[in-house]
Amino acid sequence: MPDVIKTYVRFVDTFNRRVGLFAMYLIFAMFAILLYSSVSKAFHLPANWTLESAQFTMAAYYMLGGAFAMQTGDHVRMDLFYGTWSVRKRAIFDTVTAVALIVFLGFMLYGGITSTTYAIQFKEKSFTAWAPYMAPIKIVMTFGVLMMLAQAISSLFKDIAELRGRPIA
Template identity: 40%
Template sequence: MHPLIAGYVRWTDRISDYVGYLAASLIFFMGGTLIFDAITRNLLKMPVHWAVELTQFTLAAYYFMGGPLTLKNNDHVRMDLWYSGLSERGKAKVDLATIGCMIFYLGVLLAGSISSLQYALTTNERRFSIWNPSVIPIKSLMVACLVLMLMQAVSLVFKHIATLRGDHLR
């Protein structure tokens, strides 16, 4: 495999690892926020109205940021009626045949999320709630994570081609 392609794959995998591990740490933040909400609401009788909504934003970030690592580690859901019985080269062929659909889907999602982010930026879009937070940060994160998922999908194409060629790209 060409060194430039191998470097791209390693670089993309490394970024996906870092973003995915950062996403995993968000679980502790969400748990802490919900515990804080429960204590202030039930024990102190002083509810904070932003805690649940902040947890919802954090959960969205968790899903967005976990996508690239899920693709990299091949941990996504798959109908495994006959796939597991294929050879490594057979799996690479099937994955190459279906990855185009995923890239198309991610491209459509990216186009929609860019449009949504542009709208949020021009209108200073906010959630209609007591807290009234801006949605620009979460929409920006969504765009960035979709770009990284597309980069990871291209990396997977290179890995599957390397598998079919008999190269070991890691």
């Protein structure tokens, strides 16, 4: 594989690993928000922002961690036949599915960009009592889709290199 592709793969893998490791800690932020929500309800304190904040934190958690999960193979895979296949056959199958995933993520990215643009342009707010602006979470989610797209392209390059008999380490 050309050096530019190897550099791309290493950069994307390193970047997604770092962001994914950061995103893992968002679960603690979500727990803290939900704990505060429980305590505030026990003392009859108004906290109408807690549920939606926890939802936003969870969305950031799984969107920013998606590329890392893809990279480490922690995503769901039907392993009924896959585990018994040869390395070459797995690489062929992974190449085909990576192309389908790239197309899907391309549409997701387009939708994310248009939705985020709308949220910024019209200062979109949530339809709840707290009514937070939607742009920040939409930006994070769109960035997460972009990271997954970059990781899918990285995986495609690695699968093609595997098929050529020269894996990218």
